[in-house]
Amino acid sequence: MPRRCIGSIYSSDTVARVSSARARQLDFAVLGLLHDGPAHGYELRRELATALGPFRSLSYGTLYPALKSLLERGLIAPEDAPTAAVPTARQKIAYRLTDEGSAAFADLVAQTDSAAYDDDGFDVRFAFFGRTQHDVRLRILEGRRSRVQEHLDRIRERSLRKREAMDAYSAAWQRHGEETTEREVRWLSELIDAERRHPDDPGPQP
Numbered sequence: 001m002p003r004r005c006i007g008s009i010y011s012s013d014t015v016a017r018v019s020s021a022r023a024r025q026l027d028f029a030v031l032g033l034l035h036d037g038p039a040h041g042y043e044l045r046r047e048l049a050t051a052l053g054p055f056r057s058l059s060y061g062t063l064y065p066a067l068k069s070l071l072e073r074g075l076i077a078p079e080d081a082p083t084a085a086v087p088t089a090r091q092k093i094a095y096r097l098t099d100e101g102s103a104a105f106a107d108l109v110a111q112t113d114s115a116a117y118d119d120d121g122f123d124v125r126f127a128f129f130g131r132t133q134h135d136v137r138l139r140i141l142e143g144r145r146s147r148v149q150e151h152l153d154r155i156r157e158r159s160l161r162k163r164e165a166m167d168a169y170s171a172a173w174q175r176h177g178e179e180t181t182e183r184e185v186r187w188l189s190e191l192i193d194a195e196r197r198h199p200d201d202p203g204p205q206p
Contacts, residue, residue, distance in 0.1 A: 021115055024108075025124050026066050029055065031075065031097060031105040032128045038079040038094040041067060052127055067095060075101035112136055117143040134199040141195065145188040152181040 026048075033039060033047050045063050048055035070076045079094035097105070109132050115121040122144050129137050155178050166174065 021121070023066065024115075025121060026055065026058075026062070027070060027075075028105070028108045029124050029127070030066065030070060031101055031108070032131070034076060034095060034097040034101070035105065035131065038096040040092055040094050042092075044095070052124055070101070071095075073100075074098055075104050109133075110136055112139040112143070114143070116140045117147045134195060138192065138195045138199075141188055141192050145185060145192065148181060148184050148188065152178065152185060155181060 029048055029052055030044060033044055039047070041060070041063060044067075045058055045060065048058050048063070067076065071078075075098060076095045077098050079096045109125075109128060116125045117140065122140070125132070125140055132140075155174070159174050159178065163171070
């Protein structure tokens with residue numbers, strides 16, 4: 001029987017959707033970071049890599065094409081430079097948000113589609129909850145909790161079905177996954193309760 005190439009498991013449409021979702025997350029994150037003021041490409045990469053988990057391994061080869069796309073769409077501009085200019089990475093240009101970029105970020109931060117509940121999507125959205133409206137935060141948190149609870153239910157079901165067949169290491173890993181997921185459900189429930197008690201400024205609760 002011929003070996004099947006791993007890459008062929010995924011259709012081109014699936015790969016395109018994943019890439020598109022990743023690109024939207026990166027656009028959202030860059031626009032959000034530039035709300036704090038102009039930043040150079042290396043500063044943006046540092047913030048994306050240290051503050052936002054999904055972009056820990058972000059390369060300049062991914063970031064600069066994204067910045068070029070945002071420039072061409074008029075969502076960002078070089079600081080103290082004509083907005084039509086498209087600088088290269090080596091020029092150490094600081095980027096700033098345009099009015100169009102600010103409006104685009106406002107639209108993105110108001111969205112509550114299922115992508116906001118996914119692992120990477122939620123991490124990025126949560127990083128900018130301080131600029132997100134209360135009702136949007138609440139819907140995203142509730143959607144995320146539902147998603148994580150479903151995952152927890154699957155873990156527990158699998159544990160019941162395969163407990164006797166597991167070796168000690170597999171059982172320990174199963175318990176670790178279950179406990180980690182349980183903690184996230186509790187954490188999300190606490191955040192949801194805080195949002196409902198203090199919708200204007202829930203803040204982190206002890």
